[in-house]
Amino acid sequence: MKTRRSLLSTLILLLLVAVGPVWGQTLAPAVPAPVVTKSTLVIVIQGTVNGPPESVPFSGKVQIKATAVTDPDFGGQPSVHLAIDFLDVQGLGATTRTKFFAVEEDELMRRLVASDRIDLVFTIVPDKGTVELATVRTGLASLTLTFDGAGNLTAGTGSITNNPFAPNL
Numbered sequence: 529m530k531t532r533r534s535l536l537s538t539l540i541l542l543l544l545v546a547v548g549p550v551w552g553q554t555l556a557p558a559v560p561a562p563v564v565t566k567s568t569l570v571i572v573i574q575g576t577v578n579g580p581p582e583s584v585p586f587s588g589k590v591q592i593k594a595t596a597v598t599d600p601d602f603g604g605q606p607s608v609h610l611a612i613d614f615l616d617v618q619g620l621g622a623t624t625r626t627k628f629f630a631v632e633e634d635e636l637m638r639r640l641v642a643s644d645r646i647d648l649v650f651t652i653v654p655d656k657g658t659v660e661l662a663t664v665r666t667g668l669a670s671l672t673l674t675f676d677g678a679g680n681l682t683a684g685t686g687s688i689t690n691n692p693f694a695p696n697l
Contacts, residue, residue: 565679575688577667588617596679606640627655
């Protein structure tokens, strides 16, 4: 009988050790989910890219989709994911009257601030069939974006200039 009692005692003890923490366990506090704010803005952008073979004045629309996200895990500064798309930015060569397109799609992650300036290098492509692809070059788009306290994109402006990083051709 002593053997049964010690075996039974051992089983009960193992059961209490295994189940005990579950009974006494307290649930961890719920981690708040990140707050996500989405907004979209379309702005008009214009300016001139000068240089060989000719100057090209551009104008058109740029769509900016902003998704602001808080950091509930570490309490850091909120960030904003930007998807920037040149919808219909076109130019006409000053001398050859060749049609050019500004081509750009970017995705950026930035810290959320009240006002943010972003400089984007974009590709300038001639209309197919009008000029050889050797005339492909780049320009610089400067965007200034304004956000409210919740991370909504409230306003934006943009301009186009020469790309300061482009080689002098």
